[in-house]
Amino acid sequence: MFFSLFAGVNQAKAEAGLNVNADGAILVDGETGKVLYEKNADSPLGIASMTKMMTEYLLLDAVKHGKVKWNQEYSVSDLVYKTSQPTSLSNVPLRRDGKYNVRELYEAMAIYSANGATIALAEVIAGSETNFVKMMNEKAKKLGLKNTKFVNSTGLNNKDYHGEQPQGTGADEENVMSPRDVATLAFHLINEYPDVLKTASTPMKVFREGTTDRIVMKNWNWMLPSLVYGYKGMDGLKTGTTDFAGYCFTGTATRDGKRFITVVQNAKDSSGKNDGYKARFGETKKMLDYAFSNYTKEELVAKHYQVKGHKTIPVIKGKEDKVNIYTKSAINMVIPNNEKDNYKPVLVLDKKKVNKNGEVTAPIKKGEKLGYLTIEPKNGEKVSFLTEEGQKKVQVDIIAVQDVEKANWFVLTMRSIGNFFGDVWHGISSTVKGWF
Secondary structure (H helix, E strand, O other): OEOOOOOOHHHHHHHHHHHEEEEEEEEEEOOOOOOEEEEOOOOOEEEEHHHHHHHHHHHHHHHOOOOOOOEEEHHHHHHHHHHHOOOOOOOOOOOOOOEEEEEHHHHHHHHOHHHHHHHHHHHHHHOOOOHHHHHHHHHHHHOOOOOOOOOOOOOOOOOHOOOOOOOOOOOOOOOOEEEHHHHHHHHHHHHHHOHHHHHOOEEEEEEOOOOOOEEEEEOOOOOOOOOOOOOEEEEEEEEEOOOEEEEEEEEEEEEEEEEEEEEEEOOOOOOOOOOHHHHHHHHHHHHHHHHHHHEEEEEEEEEOOOOOOOEEEEOEEEEOOEEEEEOOEEEEEEEEEOOHOOOOEEEEOOOOOOOOOOOEEEEOOOEOOOOOOEEEEOOOOOOEEEOOHHHHHEEEEEEEEEOOOOOOOOHHHHHHHHHHHHHHHHHHHHHHHHOO
């Protein structure tokens, strides 16, 4: 699902300026979810360990609502033990008789993409990975992810479970999402749980420091500023690699008050080959460079802005016959450089409060919402958003500037009488004019 306001050419400009070598890709504003570039954005594609963003989301949601605690201990199940041992998979080996708290399992998953730790968290949250996969797909529906299917919590191919994959899923199945869905999940994750970036941006951490199980976990996101493909402002979010999915990456970076989210799935180098790490980080850099160079965050509507020709609304049954209106706050949006003048304000009055004649009935309280203001491009260009919530970030309430009290019965009666005789006189005048 995405939300489109207008048809036009902005995205065509981005597509002309970018040539992302991947099966699917998308670039969005991290604050509003405004889509700046897309390629095969609604095609279901492999995601590999980018799956773990949903596991992170559900864990952070469970912690927020008190269903799981960070210091809660977990005893290793047989499945988790077996999954955590292979060094061919991303893992921190867990002891069969070991006890681990939720926070260290979360850090192993978010920093080192540890698969055994991920299944452990699924069991903590839902009792079993089978139940957890049901939660993942239910949450995907609630978030409006239309081209998504989860079959496990990790992003592994189910064949890596050696017959112990979640019940009801195929032996060789793998998770799929469209680039738009991946970006939408990332958008929800970093906006609802921004602390996830503190962990995702950790370049290195030691697991089980001070024990014989000590492991140095180096972040697989090599675009973090201190790592191999360091990029200024990069602080997340999740890599993924399998034979099925290819090299994937959901990145996010912030500079000068702007944040962008990027997704590449099955990234390739310029020759069309699958050159792994270099490809996914290189294509991500290409999108981020484009965004930071070509877009700026602008105040398009100021706080207390009044629309020309609509600074007041007529009032009926009030002591005053009109009320002043203005915007409650400002509207800021990421737009192409030097295009601020290409946008215009659009006033939308609340039909429940303003009648078909454009009148509002007293009493009216100062600060009362009477509608909203949004902006649209003058040239009709297309502006689309990942979510309805994001789109609402470029809308602002229109409110009453002052109180308007209801007139008393005597004033209302006299007005009615005056209106009656006014109508009678108008009728007589029209008739008399008709005689001559």
